Amino acid sequence: MSSSSLFNITMTAYMVSTCIFFGFLASRSKGVGLAGTYAALFGFVIQTVAIGMRWKESYDMGHGHAPLSNLFESVVFFTWTIVMIFLFIDFKYKYHAIGFFVMPFALFGMAWAQLSLDSGIEPLVPALQSNWLVYHVITCFLGYAAFAVACGISIMYLIREQMEQERHGAEAGGMLSLFPSIRVLDDLNYKAIMIGFPLLTLGIVTGAAWANYAWGTYWSWDPKETWSLIVWFVYAAFLHARITRGWIGRKAAILSVIGFAATIFCYLGVNLLLSGLHSYGR
Amino acid sequence: MATNKQGLTQQLWDFFCSLRLSIFLLIGLALVSIIGTVIPQGPQSEYLATISETKIRLYSSLGFFDMYHSWWFILLLYLLTLNLICCSIKRLPRVWKVVAEPVLIMDEAFEKTLTMVKDVKIKGSATELKDRITAFLKAEFAEPVVTEQGEEFHLFAQKSPWCRLGVYVVHLSIIVIFIGALIGSLFGYKAYVNIPEGGGASQVRSSGGKTINLGYEVRCEKFSVSFYDTGAPKEFKSILSVYENGQPVAGYQQVPIIVNDPLTYKGITFYQSSYGQSDEGVWYYLTVRNRNGGEPVKLKARQGERVALPGGAFLSVMEATMDVRPFMRGFDGPGAQVEFTPAGGSPKPFVILSEKYESLNAQHGDNLIITFDGMDQKFYTGLQVAKDPGVWVVWLGCFLMVVGICMAFFMSHKRVWARVSDKGVTLGGSASKNPTGFELSFDELVEKLNKYK
Numbered sequence: 103m104s105s106s107s108l109f110n111i112t113m114t115a116y117m118v119s120t121c122i123f124f125g126f127l128a129s130r131s132k133g134v135g136l137a138g139t140y141a142a143l144f145g146f147v148i149q150t151v152a153i154g155m156r157w158k159e160s161y162d163m164g165h166g167h168a169p170l171s172n173l174f175e176s177v178v179f180f181t182w183t184i185v186m187i188f189l190f191i192d193f194k195y196k197y198h199a200i201g202f203f204v205m206p207f208a209l210f211g212m213a214w215a216q217l218s219l220d221s222g223i224e225p226l227v228p229a230l231q232s233n234w235l236v237y238h239v240i241t242c243f244l245g246y247a248a249f250a251v252a253c254g255i256s257i258m259y260l261i262r263e264q265m266e267q268e269r270h271g272a273e274a275g276g277m278l279s280l281f282p283s284i285r286v287l288d289d290l291n292y293k294a295i296m297i298g299f300p301l302l303t304l305g306i307v308t309g310a311a312w313a314n315y316a317w318g319t320y321w322s323w324d325p326k327e328t329w330s331l332i333v334w335f336v337y338a339a340f341l342h343a344r345i346t347r348g349w350i351g352r353k354a355a356i357l358s359v360i361g362f363a364a365t366i367f368c369y370l371g372v373n374l375l376l377s378g379l380h381s382y383g384r
Numbered sequence: 385m386a387t388n389k390q391g392l393t394q395q396l397w398d399f400f401c402s403l404r405l406s407i408f409l410l411i412g413l414a415l416v417s418i419i420g421t422v423i424p425q426g427p428q429s430e431y432l433a434t435i436s437e438t439k440i441r442l443y444s445s446l447g448f449f450d451m452y453h454s455w456w457f458i459l460l461l462y463l464l465t466l467n468l469i470c471c472s473i474k475r476l477p478r479v480w481k482v483v484a485e486p487v488l489i490m491d492e493a494f495e496k497t498l499t500m501v502k503d504v505k506i507k508g509s510a511t512e513l514k515d516r517i518t519a520f521l522k523a524e525f526a527e528p529v530v531t532e533q534g535e536e537f538h539l540f541a542q543k544s545p546w547c548r549l550g551v552y553v554v555h556l557s558i559i560v561i562f563i564g565a566l567i568g569s570l571f572g573y574k575a576y577v578n579i580p581e582g583g584g585a586s587q588v589r590s591s592g593g594k595t596i597n598l599g600y601e602v603r604c605e606k607f608s609v610s611f612y613d614t615g616a617p618k619e620f621k622s623i624l625s626v627y628e629n630g631q632p633v634a635g636y637q638q639v640p641i642i643v644n645d646p647l648t649y650k651g652i653t654f655y656q657s658s659y660g661q662s663d664e665g666v667w668y669y670l671t672v673r674n675r676n677g678g679e680p681v682k683l684k685a686r687q688g689e690r691v692a693l694p695g696g697a698f699l700s701v702m703e704a705t706m707d708v709r710p711f712m713r714g715f716d717g718p719g720a721q722v723e724f725t726p727a728g729g730s731p732k733p734f735v736i737l738s739e740k741y742e743s744l745n746a747q748h749g750d751n752l753i754i755t756f757d758g759m760d761q762k763f764y765t766g767l768q769v770a771k772d773p774g775v776w777v778v779w780l781g782c783f784l785m786v787v788g789i790c791m792a793f794f795m796s797h798k799r800v801w802a803r804v805s806d807k808g809v810t811l812g813g814s815a816s817k818n819p820t821g822f823e824l825s826f827d828e829l830v831e832k833l834n835k836y837k
Contacts (some may be wrong), residue, residue, distance in 0.1 A: 165612065225612045227654075228620055228643035300789045307782040316644050318655050318770030319574060320778060321565075323452045325421040335414035339407050346403045364414070376421055 105159055106221060108152035109178065113212040115145025116185070120125065120209050123202035130280060135198030139189070142205055146185045153182060156223065165225035170239040173373070174219040179239065180369070181211035183247035187297070191251060199280040203254035234312035242305030242330075246365050248298030249337075252291050253362035256355035259287040263352060288351055291358050292344060299337050306330050325376040329368035336361040352361075391447060400470040409464045416460070420451035465562060468555045476552055482797075483545045488531050489538040490801035490812045498801075500813040500823055504831045514806045520836050524829060525800055539802040548816055550791030553784055561781035567774030575769040579604040580662040581762045584627065588769045598652060598769075601627040605638060607659055607763040619643075620656050622765040626810075651771055658766030661705070663687045666718060668701040669757040676751065690714055696727030706761050708737065715741065720756040724749055798822060800829070809833070 119141035126135040156169045170173045189205045191197075215221070226235075264282045282290065309327070314320040321327060340357045343349035349357075399405060423443065424431045429654055432440060447454025449537040487494060495501055506513060514530065514537040520543045521528045528541035575588040575596055584603035588596050605623040612618045626636035626649050633649070641647045666686070672693055673680035683692045690698045700723045705711070708719035715739040725731045734748045736756045746753050796817035803810040811830055815822035 225614065225618065227617055231619075232644040234644075238492075296793045300786070300793060303789055304786060307786065310782070311779070314772075315646070316655065316777060317657070318646070318653055318768050318772070320775065323420060323425060328417050328421045328452075332414045333415050335410045335417070339410035339414070341824060342403055342406050342410065346407070349407075372421070 105152045105156040107146055108155065109212070109216055109221075111150040112145045112152060113209070113216050115141055115148060116181075116209040116212055119145060119201065120205045123198065123205055126198055127202055129278060132198075135201070138201050138205075139192050139198055139365060141200060142185055142192075142201065142208075143189060145208075146182070146189060147354045149178070149182050149185070153178065163223060163225075167226045168236050168239075169223075170235060171226055171230055172220070172224060174215050176239070176243070177211050177215040177219060180243050180246060181215070183230075183243045184208045184211070184250050187244070187247045187294070188250045191290065191294065195282075195286075196317045197286075197290075198280045199282070200251075200255060200258065200290075203258050204251050207250050207254065208371075222342075229316065232312060232316065234308060234315065238305060238308040238312055241301050241308055245301030245303075245305050246369060248294050248301060249333075249358075249362045249365045252294035252298065252358045255287055255291045255294060256358040258282075259284065259291065259355040260352070262287065263355075273382045280313075284351070288354060291355060295337055295358065295361075299334075299341065302330070302334060302337070306334060309356045325372045326368070329364070329372050333361065333364045333368050336364050388653050400467055401474045402793035403471070403670055405467050406464075406471065406566035409460060409467060413460055413464065416451075416457065419448060423448050423451070424504060425450060425452070446528055461562070465480075465559060468558060472552050472555045479548050479552070483548055486512050486529075486540060486542060486545070486799070487801075488529055488540045489533060490540075490810070493694055495810070498812045498814055499819065500826045501828075502811050503810045504830060504833050506808055506812060506833075507585065510535065510804055510806050513537075513809060514539070517802050517809060517833075521800065521802065524832060525798075528800075528802070535805055537804040539804065541800050543798040544795050545797050545799075547791045547795035548797050550793075550795070552629050553788030553791060555788075557781045557788055559781075560784060561778050564774040564777030564779075564781055568772040568778055569774075572770070572774060576657070576766070577602075577769055578660070578764045580764040581605070581607050582665075583764075595650075599628075599650070600633070601630075602649075602654060602767075603627060604765050607765040609659060609763070618778070620659055620765075622656055622659075622767070624654065651773065655768040656765070656768065657768040659763050660766065662762045662764040663703065664762075666759055666762055668704055668759045670699070670701075670720075670736075671755040671757055672699075672748045672752055673755075674751060675753060682757075685696070694756075695752065697722070697729075697750070697752065698725040699754065702733070704756065706758060717741075718756050718758045720759075722754070722756075724754070726750050737768055798825075800826075 117149070119138050122134060122138035122141055126138055153169055156175075157166070160166045160169065170179055184204065185208050188201065188208070192200065258281055262278055262284060265278055266284070306327075309330070310320040313322070314326075336357065340354065340361060343354065343357065390757045423833055426449065435443075445448060447456070451457055469565040490498070506516075508516070517539055518528055520532060521539060526541040526543050528539040531538040531540070573590045573592075573594075573596060575590040577585045579602065581604055584601045586598050586601040588598060590596050603625045605625055607620075607622045609620050610618045621640055621642050624639050624641055626637075626639075631756040636647075636649055639647050641654065641656050643656045646653050648654075664687075667684045668686065668687070670683045670691075671680050672683060674694070681694060683691055683693075685699070685701050688700055688702065690700050693699055702721045702723055704718065705722035706718050708715050708717065712719065712735075715737060717740055719735060719737045720803040721733065721735055723731045723733050732748070736745050736748070736754050738757065739755050742753065742755065745755050748754070794817045798815045799813065803812075811833070812825075813822065813826040813829075
């Protein structure tokens, strides 16, 4: 079996997982929630194997490199890290409802990669022939994924808060009862960003180190670099806002969503809309 | 007046110490940074042509074309630095006190401030219990400090108190990075040089347009470029040698450099950046024969040189390539742009190709047919040259930042107090982070102590 067909199975598994999580919100049965998590785990395992196979396939073609070199590979890897961080939080805190707000990101990523991106394995151009590629990409995307999970949790926060207000503070029933409480959501949002921020910092540092090694400049205000700094500023503001009163809850959730929007622009917008050194998106 | 003045200083101090300012500056920097990613930086005539005169004037007066070095952007960075220094100065002493002078005694009042307190009933004299609890804490948590007060003994043990300093390590790291960047911009430079194969350079041109003497010579022995089957470039490689006062420097001869593998000598680093075809000192090879028969004549010429042809005409090669594919659809092999001047006539420009396209070559040249046989193609290598004595300071700052963030996010200052008297033991605990997580391990500790007796 080739990596390509395994990626198709992965996409299907994530779709099934998303549907089951939707069913979980409707049925409120714990077993259904667990099934959603296992579907995600199944997809994750298959995807891990597929990424490994793609790596091996590139060696079979005679120009082996880690599968992190073009838009297709990066979207697949991003999806993989999102599911990994989600599974980590799911197994640790057991709030399956989060799945419905995070797995769609993974499903969307896989669907986009499989349906409309060029999946050919290309040899590495000279600029990418460096071990820094692996360190840089892995740290950046793990950071991005943590922010994606934080964004999903923040959306849950905003929905739950909105609905509680409509009910005038009455204890929520129905679908809402599956959501972690407002306080827990706020805390999980903070925890996810506490995972993401150090990774983003490492990603920026490894990027700077690589740039210095390849071009002699660790920082050149290239759009990609600048946007990564913008994302860093937003989350730094978030972390500082936590310790001042009044910036928890709703405002923190909004800041987290804005932060992820900036992250997505940094990842895709810069490549697709602006020009610069990271041109794999063209 | 005096109080007013003091009030103003106080206000200014409070202003720079405030977290609101930090949040404002961080979000402000994030917002204005967007401008420079949308407006191309540096003078780019293509972009300037697309916007109106008024916009150009407005943008350049606001420094938008070199935004990240504009006075107001630098000012924002300085304000952020000042803000974080003030915040640190204000808060550090308090935190330092917690780290350096821990509360050793859990009295009634202090006990009330703790959320985790448990009584453990153990029989024994105070002295005996003290020794047992000391051994217990040493084995299960950390070595305690014992203070005797009246009839009671107070034990205090803590884990990783210094992680409270993590935030300040991060703040310091930002200042260190700025210092490194400043050193680089004052004592370093970025430059560029093109060296033809077989040639050398002892001077480079900085990005500011200045000529910089290297103090030695870098020679390009050879340049090569290879491609994958797909046509994508695989490797750009220059073989460089360093010469000082005309003498080869040992250990720096025939050094291959590729993208992602530069050469450093005496603090200056040479990076493979670009390449091109060098026309200097190239020989072009031509064959000329008369349409009316006779022996073909082989000629060679330099670029632009007027070469006398049999019969009184002249020919100069303006430019040439070994591969015309990118320039002429449907043709391949070598080709040259030449200027042919018949005896007593005016110059005529045309293109000649290899022997394969003799019919095309025969369309020009009056009674001569001129064929381009090729050239000894030479490349030049384009090297990025950088000297940055501040780069190690920047890496130190980055290292501190990562360490500081890990200290601040992933470590917790855990403290345990024990009050030991003849009546029993009271344990108290606190953690700087993740109190729920610590509560579990605190309960576990109490459980173990219960079994310990």
